[in-house]
Amino acid sequence: MHIVNICICTYMREQMLSDCLQSLVAVNVPDEVTVTVSVIDNDASGSSEGCVSRAAEALPFTVRYMQEAKRGIPCARNRAIEESIQHGADFIVFIDDDEIVTADWLVNLYNYNVQKGGRAVVHGKVSQRLPDNLPPSIQGLYKGGKRFSGEALSACATDNVLIPIHLVTELELRFDESNPLAGGTDTIFFTQATSKGVEIFQCNEALVYETIPKQRATLKWLAKRKYRAGITDAWRKSQRG
Template identity: 50%
Template sequence: MRPLLDICICTCRRPELLRRALESLSQVELPDTVRVSVTVVDNDPEESAQPVIRSLQGSYPLPIHYAAESRRGIPFARNRCLDEAQAKGADYLVFIDDDEWVAADWLQKLYSFARDAGGRAVVCGSVISLLPASSPDYYNMFFSRKRRRTGERLPYCATNNVLIPLGEVRELGLRFDESRPFAGGEDVMFFTAASQRGMAIFHCAEAVVYEDIPEDRANLRWLSRRKYSVGITQAHQKLITGRSRVDVLASALLQLLTASLVCALSMTVRRQRERAWLRVCRSAGMAGGVFGAESQFYRRAHS
């Protein structure tokens, strides 16, 4: 029997974006050597995604399954995806976000690379962010990801476009950390742990998904909160990988001092000033993380 690949989407109170993501999946080119299904895990207690799934069932070209996860927080939803995929007997789990849509050849590229790599590695693809027309041109640098070559091995990745071999996940006993449900970054911690335990993580640049950045995120206030949260997560990540608190704190404070100085010297150049300010926010988050600060960045999405 051909392997089963389950595409999972976690969602919370974004039914129209979810519908667009599912419509893009309905038009994707399917690899001949694998079976494909779709799972939607709804993290909204009011189950706002269920009408979307009901409207598609019967006409959707792929088997589609709906699951409601009542425990509030992204890691609970992601672990539910693991559970649902394993209950189906899936060999691979693919994550995309509910505010993304995929290129037609996305899955072909992602799975072909995974198969050619031996079928036991994590494979992450590219995410292209599209900003509102009203955003300054230089805001692209705040949302763009580092460009990586196909085949590059990574120490970690995220769940916004990734294929995971479930056999290896079971062998290693990997789960998303549920101790900080609204902080974000548990995907980075998950893949960091996978890498430390010997699982290879590769990049496939040709496997592309897209995301629209809404106007309420394309601003300095949102970016500042986000960078502070990222800093906290980076501190936690460094600490669990063996860095000492003194080392992490010293690094954070040095970065904070440098970024603050650049920010002060760039008061007349908005682009440079805002870039330096976001570095201030991230390094401040790192320092806070060393002292036990916890991020609640994603609580608003679940309140």
């Protein structure tokens, strides 16, 4: 039996987290796989603990809740890695707290990894659900490049990804905590992985839906996000000379 630990990092988004956890109730589990769920709360006050406790009553998996007081998403992700190693996971799966999984999401994500030999990273598809009555000018900014299933990637995000445990044990990869609030540390993590020979493949059949709140569907918020993405892209280009 392989152990797959689904990790969700969260910070003060209880309703979205509750919806995310609720969607896991109906998820199909691959053959010969044991699923566990780890929720890493990046709020030192533990604001999501009650939400996780309620969700755990309905989930058919072992659910672990933990706080990571050091602020920043790379700190929470590294805590998820350490928890996964401690509990003997063979694979780490990251999804975001604002996402809803589909029934066959995990089966498709895991089985594609098996097809690729068991040591490749597999990135699933994220389909965005935008607020109603959003102006077309804003809607267009959410249309990113389309990836096809089987496409080899030079990097990816942690928004829907399966990671074999060897990346963090044999290769000792971790998320960079030197600038924890800057963003882009997941792209850097996977760029470093591919530089060490790790393969990353896209699997569109492993589908999740991301809920975009109104406060993020603005030019101001998107401009900041694109600026951070540009910094990360510049770093990647400098690494390639």
